[in-house]
Amino acid sequence: MEKKLKIAFDAKRLFWNREGLGSYARTLVSDMQRLHPEHEYILCTPQINKAEFTLPFLDASKYRIISSDGISDSYWRSRGVLKSLESEDVDVYFGLSNELPFGIAQSSVPSVVTIHDVLYKRFPQQFSLIDRWIYQRKFSHAISAADCIIATSQSTAKDIEHYFRPKKRMEVAYQSVSPLYRNNSENSSGQHYLVVGTINERKNLKLLIRAYALLPEKHRRPVVVVGSGKKYRKEVDEEIKQNRLGAYFTFLSGVSDVELKDLYSQSIALVFPSYYEGFGRPVVEALSSGIPVITLPNSSLPEVVGKYGIIIEYDRPELLVEALILMNDEGERKKKMIGVEEHLEQFDAEEHIKLIMNVLQEISN
Numbered sequence: 190m191e192k193k194l195k196i197a198f199d200a201k202r203l204f205w206n207r208e209g210l211g212s213y214a215r216t217l218v219s220d221m222q223r224l225h226p227e228h229e230y231i232l233c234t235p236q237i238n239k240a241e242f243t244l245p246f247l248d249a250s251k252y253r254i255i256s257s258d259g260i261s262d263s264y265w266r267s268r269g270v271l272k273s274l275e276s277e278d279v280d281v282y283f284g285l286s287n288e289l290p291f292g293i294a295q296s297s298v299p300s301v302v303t304i305h306d307v308l309y310k311r312f313p314q315q316f317s318l319i320d321r322w323i324y325q326r327k328f329s330h331a332i333s334a335a336d337c338i339i340a341t342s343q344s345t346a347k348d349i350e351h352y353f354r355p356k357k358r359m360e361v362a363y364q365s366v367s368p369l370y371r372n373n374s375e376n377s378s379g380q381h382y383l384v385v386g387t388i389n390e391r392k393n394l395k396l397l398i399r400a401y402a403l404l405p406e407k408h409r410r411p412v413v414v415v416g417s418g419k420k421y422r423k424e425v426d427e428e429i430k431q432n433r434l435g436a437y438f439t440f441l442s443g444v445s446d447v448e449l450k451d452l453y454s455q456s457i458a459l460v461f462p463s464y465y466e467g468f469g470r471p472v473v474e475a476l477s478s479g480i481p482v483i484t485l486p487n488s489s490l491p492e493v494v495g496k497y498g499i500i501i502e503y504d505r506p507e508l509l510v511e512a513l514i515l516m517n518d519e520g521e522r523k524k525k526m527i528g529v530e531e532h533l534e535q536f537d538a539e540e541h542i543k544l545i546m547n548v549l550q551e552i553s554n
Contacts, residue, residue: 191550193227197255197279200232201266202286204243207443209387210305212470213341214285215242216367217545220538222251225546231255231279233270235262242446267291274298280553284335288327294334299552302335303362304328306467307348311488312391329353336552339545341468342489360548363493364468365538369450370477379519381411383456383480385449385471386463388418388440393462393485394425400509402432408514409437412460413452417442453478458498458516461490462509469493473536481525483512495532497525 203214222230232246235257239247246252255273257265271290274282275297282293284302293300309316309324316324332338332349338359340346346361386392394414401409418425422440429438444452453459459475461484466472472482472493482498484490491500499515501508515521534540 191546192280192553193229194280194549194553195229195231195277196221196549197231197233197274197277197282199266199270199282199284199286199288200234200246200254203232203246204234204236204238207240207242209470210286211242212367213303213305213364215246216365216538217285217541218252219245220365220542221545224539224542226251229253231277233266233273235266271296271298281549283549284331287331289331289334291330299336300334301337301339301548301552302331303339303341304332304345304349304467305341306345306465306488307352308391308465308467310352311348311465315390332357337548339548343492344489345467360544362541362544363536364470364473365536365541366470366473366477367446368538369446370453370474371538379457379522380455381413381457382513382516383452383459383475384412384414384416384461385459385474386416386461388414388416388422388425390421391464392416393464394421395428396462396504396506396509397460398425398428398432398434398438399506400513401434401437403506403510404513408517410457410517412438413456414438414440415442415444415449415452416440449474450478453480456480457522458483460484460509460513462501463490464488464503466490466493473533476526476529477533477536479526479529481516481522483509483516497529497532499525 198218202210230252232252232254237256260269268291271292279298282298282300287304289300289302309321313321332353332355335357338355338357340349340359340361341364343361429435453475458480459482461482465488468489475482476497482494484494484500486500499512501512
């Protein structure tokens with residue numbers, strides 16, 4: 190018989206990151222509580238952010254929150270939280286975003302950590318020397334200290350093996366997506382192409398702009414880009430201007446989950462030409478919303494996309510042109526999505542939580 194667990198989470202990203210790691214944390218924790226309300230859920234965060242997307246986690250009947258109580262936020266999260274975990278006598282601590290408190294391996298608290306990617310290893314040029322040093326210290330400690338490592342894809346698991354040679358147990362647990370996107374595989378109305386993600390060099394938005402410059406005007410459709418960026422965004426804007434494509438590109442940021450769901454459902458396809466992804470959550474959101482994906486053949490993307498889209502070679506805008514023209518055909522889009530429900534089963538919330546709960550039960554004994 191499974192015992193009732195007192196589970197504590199590193200919830201900083203849950204409260205403070207609207208997208209990415211924050212979305213992963215909120216989906217995972219809410220699914221765990223929904224499917225296994227018998228356990229106690231403790232959210233550890235230096236500070237509480239009271240926002241629209243965090244309101245469900247302020248429900249005291251479902252979650253208890255522990256915060257830094259005046260201690261330096263960074264110190265509390267990296268070390269000070271251990272005192273609270275031990276005094277609370279938690280059964281397991283779950284690091285949801287690539288790190289664990291220093292000293293946890295010497296404490297009485299078993300731990301699990303999710304490693305989402307090793308981007309700073311694969312693309313070191315995108316990080317300053319000091320940032321790479323900080324990430325190396327945090328990742329190395331978490332991977333060596335955890336009783337179990339959760340990798341978000343087979344690709345990420347291979348990267349962890351390659352760079353860290355972990356001696357601890359490792360499991361691959363594909364992410365599930367927010368309930369908003371589940372069971373919506375018949376919604377596509379084909380009004381625009383959609384791009385979702387931070388606007389930076391790795392996401393490779395310039396490839397789409399170069400393809401649009403080659404794309405015959407009769408095949409051009411509006412492009413909606415959801416995300417924000419700084420230096421690379423300026424480069425993107427300049428390239429759009431030089432190619433006189435401003436009429437086709439719309440940029441949105443601060444988009445709510447409901448608004449993003451609608452953008453997916455109105456799309457022709459998700460264009461996701463990223464050079465590297467530890468998982469690629471927008472891909473699953475798109476497929477769950479009934480739209481195919483155009484992407485590249487690297488990192489986790491082929492395993493997450495499956496056959497439900499078009500995978501083109503690196504930096505070949507002429508191939509992206511062909512893919513865009515093909516996706517303009519509604520019949521071709523529908524053919525691409527045949528059988529997607531079976532593919533999406535591997536990202537099912539219940540299967541994801543079942544694996545996670547089995548891990549937590551085993552290491553807490």
